[in-house]
Every structure is written in structure tokens, then in C-alpha cells.
Amino acid sequence: MGSFSGRHIIDTADLATEEILHLVEIANQLQDMGRDKARHVAAGKVLATLFWEPSTRTRLSFESAMFRLGGHVLGFSEAASTSVAKGETLADTIQTVALYSDIIAMRHPLEGSAFAASTYSRIPVINGGDGAHLHPTQTLGDTYTLLKEKGRLEGLRIGFLGDLLFGRTVHTFARLLARFGAEMQFFAPEGLNIPEYVRDSLESAGANFKEREWRLESIEDLDVLYVTRLQKERFFSEEEYLRRKNSYIINKEALSKAKPDILILHPLPRNEEISVDVDPLPNAGYFRQAEYGLQMRMALIAACLGVVA
Numbered sequence: 465m466g467s468f469s470g471r472h473i474i475d476t477a478d479l480a481t482e483e484i485l486h487l488v489e490i491a492n493q494l495q496d497m498g499r500d501k502a503r504h505v506a507a508g509k510v511l512a513t514l515f516w517e518p519s520t521r522t523r524l525s526f527e528s529a530m531f532r533l534g535g536h537v538l539g540f541s542e543a544a545s546t547s548v549a550k551g552e553t554l555a556d557t558i559q560t561v562a563l564y565s566d567i568i569a570m571r572h573p574l575e576g577s578a579f580a581a582s583t584y585s586r587i588p589v590i591n592g593g594d595g596a597h598l599h600p601t602q603t604l605g606d607t608y609t610l611l612k613e614k615g616r617l618e619g620l621r622i623g624f625l626g627d628l629l630f631g632r633t634v635h636t637f638a639r640l641l642a643r644f645g646a647e648m649q650f651f652a653p654e655g656l657n658i659p660e661y662v663r664d665s666l667e668s669a670g671a672n673f674k675e676r677e678w679r680l681e682s683i684e685d686l687d688v689l690y691v692t693r694l695q696k697e698r699f700f701s702e703e704e705y706l707r708r709k710n711s712y713i714i715n716k717e718a719l720s721k722a723k724p725d726i727l728i729l730h731p732l733p734r735n736e737e738i739s740v741d742v743d744p745l746p747n748a749g750y751f752r753q754a755e756y757g758l759q760m761r762m763a764l765i766a767a768c769l770g771v772v773a
């Protein structure tokens with residue numbers, strides 16, 4: 465197993481299965497350590513969060529993760545306030561920021577941008593989302609969530625419901641789950657099915673998956689339902705968005721047909737696809753999922769900085 469120290473995290477496909485499990489172990493260790501001890505793990509180190517695209521959870525959870533490890537944070541959350549607005553290239557921004565920090569977490573609207581950034585960076589770059597493409601830290605957090613909540617990945621029957629075309633969280637997560645032998649069902653509104661490159665990679669991995677139309681009874685035999693919002697900002701027109709809006713809604717009534725221990729996940733932010741009447745139920749795992757995401761980001765930062773083995 466290669467060490468994480470100094471490595472970029474661009475795609476979970478770059479990580480061996482045992483490396484993913486090792487990150488899970490690090491996340492557990494950091495939690496077991498307790499807040500007081502964890503505060504010394506990355507003391508004196510600096511994380512730069514470079515967010516060219518809006519984010520709440522991903523950016524703040526990276527920042528919170530670094531604070532909890534005792535490190536410092538600098539960065540920006542909109543390109544308008546940076547030299548990018550003066551025409552600076554990604555390469556120049558990254559090379560400069562690499563002088564000011566020890567590790568970079570970034571989000572950018574262009575597919576492939578995090579990989580490009582990593583080629584200019586002498587410090588680790590963590591991809592916090594590149595366009596509709598990949599979202600590896602969300603996937604690692606989601607994997608951690610399933611292991612914590614369900615104790616396994618193999619044989620779990622997982623439904624994905626929502627915008628599967630533009631939803632990068634699903635693209636990255638499904639490809640990882642394929643490796644662990646989960647059984648996947650994809651339910652998308654018309655025209656928003658998983659992209660061909662994801663389908664191809666699932667097929668070549670020999671994944672167990674089906675694409676289906678969403679019906680009320682589709683929920684019946686699922687162990688996990690992973691819901692996503694329509695990615696309005698990536699739609700080609702407002703009209704197309706409105707046509708599909710509210711074509712699927714998970715509420716208490718929909719859950720009455722499900723297994724009693726079904727786990728409902730959502731990468732958040734949510735719109736109306738999960739009704740707030742689901743929130744008080746133990747099945748609503750999405751806020752716990754956000755917390756596991758934070759814990760996994762602590763593990764990633766610590767591992768890539770080389771401050772944990």
C-alpha cells in the first residue's frame with residue numbers, strides 16, 4: 465500500500481481498495497483519539513480552500529476538519545474576489561497558493577480542473593468537486609457512512625434517485641460501490657440517466673446494476689436510498705428544469721412501503737425531494753452523513769499531510 469503522504473486525491477479510482485479501507489481506519493482512529501488529542505495532529509499546518517464554485521458543506525467541512533486537527537485555514541469561496549477576476553490562470557493561482565499552504569482543497573466548475581491543478585502543485589491537491597465529473601471526498605464520506613450505519617457494502621441494495629446525469633456525487637460513489645459488490649438501482653427522471661462513461665465503467669467492472677423507472681413500490685426492497693436534487697445550475701434551460709422539478713418526492717408516506725431500517729441518504733443541499741417530515745425518523749441519515757463526511761475529511765487531510773501513518 466502506497467503512503468498517502470504528499471499524494472493528490474483527484475478520483476477514488478486512483479485509490480486501491482485497501483487504501484480506502486485504511487482511510488476508514490484513520491477516520492476511526494481520529495475519532496477515538498478525542499477532540500483534545502486530535503487538535504495536535506496537524507498543528508501548524510495550513511490548508512488552502514480554493515472554491516471557484518458555491519459550496520456550504522464541502523468547504524466548511526474541510527475547514528472544520530482542519531481546525532479540529534489543530535491547523536490553520538485560508539482561501540476564497542468565489543472567484544470574483546481573487547486574481548482570477550484579473551485573468552490569472554489556474555496554473556499561476558495554484559503555484560502561488562502552494563507557497564502559502566501545505567495542502568489544497570479545491571472546487572471548480574470545469575471537469576478535469578483538479579487534475580490539471582495537481583500537475584502544477586508541489587503540495588497535495590484534494591478535489592472537492594470538478595463540474596459534473598467527480599466528488600471523491602463526498603464518496604469517501606458516503607462510504608464511511610454506509611460502513612458505520614450498515615456495517616458493510618457488499619450485497620447492500622442501494623437505490624439512487626434524482627439527477628443522475630449531472631450529479632457528480634452519484635458518478636463517483638457508484639463506481640466505488642461497484643468494487644465492493646453492492647447491488648445498485650438507478651432511478652432518474654426522463655433524460656437524466658447516468659452518463660455513458662459511468663455506465664461503461666460499471667459494466668466493465670462487472671457491477672450489479674439496473675436502470676429503472678421510479679414507482680412508489682420501487683422503495684420496497686431497498687436497504688439504502690440515496691436521493692439527489694436536480695442540478696439546476698447545470699441544466700441547459702429553465703424550462704427543462706421546471707418540467708422535471710418535483711417528479712420525485714420522498715416523504716413519510718413513501719417510506720411506509722420501505723423496509724423498517726431503510727437508510728435515506730442525500731449529499732445535500734436538498735430542495736423538495738425529501739420532505740422535512742422525514743427528518744425526525746431514524747431512517748433519515750443525511751445529517752449524520754454530513755458528519756461522517758467531516759470525519760473522513762479529517763482523515764484525508766491528516767493522511768495526505770503525512771501526519772498520521
Ligand code: NCD
Binds near residue numbers: 593599692693
Ligand atoms: C453535492 C455537490 O456539490 O456535488 N453537494 C455536496 O458536496 N455535499 C451535491 C449537490 O450539489 O447537489
